[in-house]
Amino acid sequence: MKIETVDRGARTPLLDIRNLTTKFGTMDGTVHAVNDVSFILDEGETLAIVGESGCGKTVTMLSILRMIPEPPGKVTQGQALFYDGITTRDLLSLNKSNIRQVRGCEIGFIFQDPLTSLNPVLTIGQQISEALVEHKGMSESKARKRTLELLDLVGISEAKRRYNNYPHQFSGGMRQRVMIAIAISCLPKILIADEPTTALDVTVQAQIVELVARLKEELNMAIIWITHDLGVVAGMADRVMVMYGGQVVERAIVEELYTRPQHPYTIGLLGALPRADEIESRRLVSIEGSPPDLYAEPTHCQFAFRCPYAFDRCWEEIPPLLTIGKRLRVACFYDVNQGKPRDVPEQ
Numbered sequence: 001m002k003i004e005t006v007d008r009g010a011r012t013p014l015l016d017i018r019n020l021t022t023k024f025g026t027m028d029g030t031v032h033a034v035n036d037v038s039f040i041l042d043e044g045e046t047l048a049i050v051g052e053s054g055c056g057k058t059v060t061m062l063s064i065l066r067m068i069p070e071p072p073g074k075v076t077q078g079q080a081l082f083y084d085g086i087t088t089r090d091l092l093s094l095n096k097s098n099i100r101q102v103r104g105c106e107i108g109f110i111f112q113d114p115l116t117s118l119n120p121v122l123t124i125g126q127q128i129s130e131a132l133v134e135h136k137g138m139s140e141s142k143a144r145k146r147t148l149e150l151l152d153l154v155g156i157s158e159a160k161r162r163y164n165n166y167p168h169q170f171s172g173g174m175r176q177r178v179m180i181a182i183a184i185s186c187l188p189k190i191l192i193a194d195e196p197t198t199a200l201d202v203t204v205q206a207q208i209v210e211l212v213a214r215l216k217e218e219l220n221m222a223i224i225w226i227t228h229d230l231g232v233v234a235g236m237a238d239r240v241m242v243m244y245g246g247q248v249v250e251r252a253i254v255e256e257l258y259t260r261p262q263h264p265y266t267i268g269l270l271g272a273l274p275r276a277d278e279i280e281s282r283r284l285v286s287i288e289g290s291p292p293d294l295y296a297e298p299t300h301c302q303f304a305f306r307c308p309y310a311f312d313r314c315w316e317e318i319p320p321l322l323t324i325g326k327r328l329r330v331a332c333f334y335d336v337n338q339g340k341p342r343d344v345p346e347q
Contacts, residue, residue, distance in 0.1 A: 012043045014045075043189075050230055057226045059073075082102070108186070108191045150181040156178070191215075191223050205232070209232065249263045249265055265287070314333055322342065
């Protein structure tokens with residue numbers, strides 16, 4: 001099992017994912033959902049994970065926190081090393097009791113759809129307080145007081161009155177704020193946001209992005225922001241990881257990704273992004289073809305079916321993450337900037 005080595009410099013790693021692989025057994029065969037995914041999250045960093053639906057973004061995060069239903073899912077390989085400043089724990093090796101203490105307490109999770117994630121028969125006050133009682137051992141009165149503070153912190157007015165409201169009495173944006181309050185209630189070191197703005201209108205999206213960015217600074221958290229929209233993360237992320245077909249195809253600091261993308265899929269995503277600062281009009285890029293069949297075990301570049309630069313080697317090997325510069329990694333045998341194949345030794 002190969003493990004990528006990266007020069008971390010003076011940065012402190014908080015989460016180190018190594019060669020994560022997750023599969024689902026179905027009646028039609030095995031779904032290869034996540035394939036050999038590795039990345040590092042630093043303290044205080046915002047990492048955006050980008051890719052189209054079905055590329056493995058959410059399954060990667062659920063695998064790390066052991067939230068994949070078993071069966072049919074199974075993490076078949078990898079490590080998820082979590083550094084808390086004192087000890088190093090492999091989240092994939094913890095027993096059920098210990099991983100439950102990590103989930104919601106040390107690592108918070110904002111789910112994609114708050115309407116289905118919140119319990120419709122419990123008040124929002126009860127649902128926020130529950131995490132404080134369970135993980136922090138607070139009394140009900142202390143948990144209620146802290147819950148009211150959290151409601152104020154995420155921008156829900158009249159917290160005392162809203163404490164006893166049910167989820168259906170809130171708008172979509174307010175329900176998402178409740179989800180954020182639950183996720184940050186125990187002051188986690190990492191906050192994972194799974195497409196938290198997808199179901200919201202543009203104005204509310206901007207408010208949620210601004211809220212999470214503010215809370216990150218106030219609470220000194222690291223953020224993993226999952227999205228399919230590169231436009232959302234341009235102003236908030238430090239680094240971006242692009243996934244395709246269950247694999248990482250590119251990782252870069254946000255400025256380099258937008259100005260010097262290396263992978264044809266990343267170039268296609270950026271080409272499909274409308275820009276308000278362009279003087280001349282242009283047609284948005286359409287990536288031809290369909291996503292790969294995840295029932296087939298990867299033996300070559302997953303993007304080769306749709307790539308205009310694919311050549312023989314792309315169909316024979318899975319491209320490794322190659323180092324381009326100091327902090328850019330790309331899994332591609334073809335150099336789109338030079339217009340020729342890269343000089344990569346045979347594996």
